[in-house]
Amino acid sequence: MQSTQGIHTIDTGFVRPGFDAAYLVVENGRGAFIDCGTNHSVPRMLAALDAAGLAVAEVDWLILTHVHLDHAGGAGELMARLPQAQLVVHPRGARHMIDPSKLWAGASAVYGEAVMEREYGRLRPVPAERVVEAGDGHVVDLAGRLLRCIDTPGHARHHIAIHDAHAQVIFTGDVFGLSYREFDTAKGPFILPTTSPVQFDPDELHASIHRLLALQPVAMYPTHFGRIEDLQRLAADLHEQIDAMVGLAQEAGVHADRHAQLVDSLTNLYATRALAHGWTKGRAALEQLLHMDIELNAQGLEVWLDR
Template sequence: MSTPHGIHTLDTGFVRPRFDAAYLLVEDGRAAFVDCGTNHAVPRLLDALAAAGLEPAQVDWLILTHVHLDHAGGAGELMARLPHAKLVVHPRGARHMVDPAQLWAGASAVYGEAVMESTYGRLRPVPAERVVEAPDGHVVELAGRALRCLHTPGHARHHLAVHDARANACFTGDTFGLSYREFDTARGPFILPTTSPVQFEPAALHASIDRLLALRPEAMYLTHYGRVEDLARLARDLHEQIDAMVAFARAAAGKPDRHAWLLDALADLYAGRAAAHGWSGGRKRLRELLDMDIELNAQGLEVWLERA
């Protein structure tokens, strides 16, 4: 699917359709990817490039919003097929692209080696000379089109968003939440925040959302999933839910069944808000669609609670 300003939304195929996006930006015969999904997404990304009439040698950049594997797991494999591209990443994430051993070990400790191999594929290093560390405000030039990298912590300390002034839009990774098309209603998109272990910081996430909104973009491009508008309302929804989630974490402190209690509280929160948004799928279907996100949000809140 393509949109104006040479922006193509690419479904990486991770988990289910329309769950995990990468983006292809095309400007005057040159291209950049924003995020890339897992190793299994690389053929899809190269097919999309060909469908846009471009060769791998015409890709100048792969910009990563952060190094979580659903966004960056395929970076090494993709870069190996893009002979002239440089990889742009937050300075805190750069070392994990050059040597992904720690990323692999951390995720394997949670999921196990077999699941990692089948879900993500073995992580491939990116040569250090091809990695560009992006300080806050760093501008990536794509055939004269300025793509500005803004540090947006809260979900992760190594997170950046990309402001595309030409398109008057931001590529937000996970900072501006999750909005799956299955929850769209006549009132527009439904949205929820993502905490994710292990670097959730609510004050920073509030500030990052406000920073992006202050740019007055007409759209945000989310990794999960796609283009959304009506941004003032969505930002308000995110702020309200972050506060509610933090309150749940504090209420859960000391409970012997803390994790299970948080799972139920989060499901109730999202189900109630989805129903008020006009979504009629019901709590059971919501749990099916958001199962992974509810689990990760509960874990992220628990890690934050222990650290705080």
């Protein structure tokens, strides 16, 4: 578990090492988790508390960037083990934490019941009285360390980013893209947008990225994966790719098998950019690492195209 300025990066264990992160922020002996992975991640979250020297009763908050299951699937199970904590979530996501049945049904329609049980585990409701709705500008007070919630649609309409002014960083969920450490080169981190179903909106995503950058953070903490710097370059890369991906979706829309066409063109886009970034392991290795993200990006772009 890596840590800096009271921020601990936790690998939730979802999919593969270095794929899905949650964060623990510690201030004056109190803790706040930001995102939590799946039910299967709960032991890792509790182990992170032990490593940071905190008891479960010293956790005041679980803050969710959004309610997609790789970020929030374990919220109910984790909250059941944190007797003093409240759960903070975008107003659009609150009802899905209190009653996760629709969240489960929607994800099951995509992945199937068997995959859901294996990968995520059954979703546990969070009592309504423990849920705090965080509109734009909502401030979470962690023992005097103020964590401000910023409404950041584009990836999802129920998405917030969390600005930690003390450390001059932002926890970005999925709105500032995906940056896996396997793609780091001498040029720094590699990044790509995530357009997974069903609420991708390119204009809103551009605006959210601009808004975060205007806060002048020194680093971002995306869920996928870990602390990244060199933010001006990365933001420019995201803006460029969002436009390119929208163009590829529009081109694919005229093909009989638009999904296969879009998967192939997205793979070409990322492979070309990775090579230019100095990543030399080749297209096959890229496909192996990004196959899930490419598939979900294609699906999300198609939903946007149909809308």
